[in-house]
Amino acid sequence: MQYHLAPLFCRPWTLNGITPRLIESHYEGNYGSALRRLNAITEELEALDPTTTSAEAVNRLKRDEAAMLNSTLLHELYFASLGGDGRAVPETMAAALARDFGSTDRWRQQFIALANALAGGSGWVLLTYVPRDGRLINQSGADHGQNIAGGIPILALDMYEHAYHIDFGANASAYVAAFMRNIDWSAVEGRYEDATRVAPPRPLEQKQFAGVPAMTVEEVKAMLDSGERVQIIDARPRHYTTRAQDIMEGAVWRDPERLDEWIGELSKTDPVVTYCVYGFHIGCETAISLRKAGFDARYMAGGHYAWKAIGGKVRLFE
């Protein structure tokens, strides 16, 4: 596949304290060369004979491809980050920064600190939206890699020396200040709004158990910590428990196959939480059987291993 050059997004003559000469050199020399290298690597990859090429050679090319692809994406975002006055942060954007950083000022201080820490080195400082968490995060990445998986950068500051030496020499902090004076906040806000429309990763869906009330392990932990009365049933299958070494503290193990034998021990006034090994079937089915019998039963999503993964207490299982 052939990658295409994006036209320069910002208008260089409108920038405050960053000269057209710098932007032109950056666009043509660095962005352009990254794009040309990306296309050359892509061609090389496409021409490879997979039957005779070593895995190492493919791996090297793929690594270079990722770096150059990221370089082109980040440069396009960098040029599209400039062209504003840096100060007027529109309402939606200001509210998002306040939510995730405390205030626009606190965001700014952290962003600049990351940039200054890269002075004399090379890399990027990015403001990135993470759909999974529905929040913004600042990040600094050395070279062109190390971006947050699944994150969507919406503001980029290039801290490679080529981005400032023509105008600022080694004075990186003056360059960072000039960058901040030129941020196009309404463009950033537009990208933020687009990013928030990206769906978070799909959650685990268990259609057959859609109607069964579930609790997260965090909710169960909070319930136990608060001292609320609850009956916790470990319903891991018997064949599994013969090699199980531990059990959630506060739980009792009951054979899910013999529900009729132990259901009479349970109280109908206190809630019941059941779980199995990973939370897929047995725990849910046990909760369903208990609900049919009139108990306030729910299953713990993720089961025994989710409980251990949050550091929930366990005891020896005998």
Ligand SMILES: [Fe+2]
């Ligand atoms: Fe650059």
